[in-house]
Each structure stands twice: as C-alpha cells, then as structure tokens.
Amino acid sequence: MAHQINEDIRDKEVRLISSDGQQLGIMSSRDALAVAAKAGLDLVKISPNAKPPVCKLMDYDKHRYEQA
Numbered sequence: 001m002a003h004q005i006n007e008d009i010r011d012k013e014v015r016l017i018s019s020d021g022q023q024l025g026i027m028s029s030r031d032a033l034a035v036a037a038k039a040g041l042d043l044v045k046i047s048p049n050a051k052p053p054v055c056k057l058m059d060y061d062k063h064r065y066e067q068a
Contacts, residue, residue, distance in 0.1 A: 004045040005060050006033060009053075014045070017056040026052055 009029050016024040016032045019041060027035075029043075036043040036057050044063070047054035 003060070004048070005042050006036070009033075009043060009045050009055060011045075011053050013052040014043075014055040015050065015052050016043075017046075017054060019057045019059075029055075 009032075011029050013026055014029055014032050015026050016035065018024055019039070024035070032055055033043050039057055041057040042060035043055050044058050044060055045053050046056050
C-alpha cells in the first residue's frame with residue numbers, strides 16, 4: 001500500500017503525530033506540512049480512514065528502506 005506523503009495529502013484537517021509518537025493535535029494539512037518541513041521530515045498519512053486522517057512525521061525514504 002502506497003502512503004500519501006507531503007503535498008499529496010489533500011485533507012482539510014489531519015491529526016498529527018510526532019516522529020517519536022507524541023500527539024501534536026488536529027491542524028490543517030498546510031500547518032502540518034509546515035511542521036514537517038521545519039523538522040526536516042516528511043508528512044505521511046498512516047490512517048486514511050480515521051476522522052480526521054492521522055498523519056505522522058517521519059523520514060519516509062528511511063522508512064521505505066527499512067521496510068524493504
């Protein structure tokens with residue numbers, strides 16, 4: 001399953017989880033993307049069917065490498 005990442009996430013609001021698993025709260029996708037950029041990480045949608053969808057900050061390339 002391909003995850004939606006960064007600008008591909010079109011939801012109005014998302015629930016954001018930090019890279020270490022802390023709840024950062026519900027915010028607009030644009031704000032969540034700004035948090036990710038500031039942290040030097042990717043915004044990855046991990047639970048698309050939740051209301052609102054859950055996104056996590058992570059290094060997506062590293063995540064894909066570890067999954068391979």
